[in-house]
Amino acid sequence: MPKLIKTGTGEKLTRQREAVLGVIREREDHPTANDIFEAARRRLPGISYATVYNSLRFLREAGLVHEIKFGDSASRYDRETDRHDHALCSQCGKLVDFDLPQAAELMKAAARRSKFKPESVHLTLKGVCPDCCA
Amino acid sequence: MPKLIKTGTGEKLTRQREAVLGVIREREDHPTANDIFEAARRRLPGISYATVYNSLRFLREAGLVHEIKFGDSASRYDRETDRHDHALCSQCGKLVDFDLPQAAELMKAAARRSKFKPESVHLTLKGVCPDCCA
């Protein structure tokens, strides 16, 4: 069902990789590698920690999952692979996806200012989420 | 000379903290904690690794330095404490500061989309720096 973008010899969507992808796809939130390891172990009891990391790298390079790195603590993984931005709640730590429609112009403006040849932009909003505001 | 923003009992700009601040202030680039440790040791030979980290936390909380965390590898420190954005070269890894004048509106737009009460925005451009472009 999932289309592999990545080609090259011997890069298959194995049982383990499928389990990891399944875990990420069925979750609404943004699990860490460790969360994924625990959930994947429920589907495939023998799966190892290293394999989860290997699978995450494979899936990321294949464009099937998106890795979010804030410097704080562990990377989080996201089933949403289209370009988008993140809002991080300063109270509860919740991470929410959103998309800024003006992203393309934004990238151009940032490129003009920095003199870089642009490849991608990512915006992070820090603030208080609706739940914590209430 | 540096104004302490942070007050509260017993939070002094000690010799060690001043050395750390001095290292950051005299550099054009964005050193890691380890770079800072090595440079600070040249000024204050006995300074310990832990003290550099303690000082960096102190200086950050006092608003005297800015910490940049990309998920990749170590945090970097920046003498520029005003709000600004970063461009990261995908070829050579160089990190450059720039400022987007429309940041305030941007924050509002992001807040609208995400429904968060905004506190700060940060934008990261990935691309190729002028040196690598040439």
Next chain:
DNA sequence: TTGAGATTTAGACTAACTCTAAATCATAGG
């Protein structure tokens, strides 16, 4: 001069990965 609190120090510890080498698996050729 003293002593209470702040700060520094060395080094142990931790979290989050990454690496390694041996075992296992998948499959194309015989």
Next chain:
DNA sequence: CCTATGATTTAGAGTTAGTCTAAATCTCAA
């Protein structure tokens, strides 16, 4: 059906960046 070649997985050791701890040292007001 066998086999062997390369890809993949595994357990566990290693690494990196940073935090913690407890003892030593410093500072300064009383």
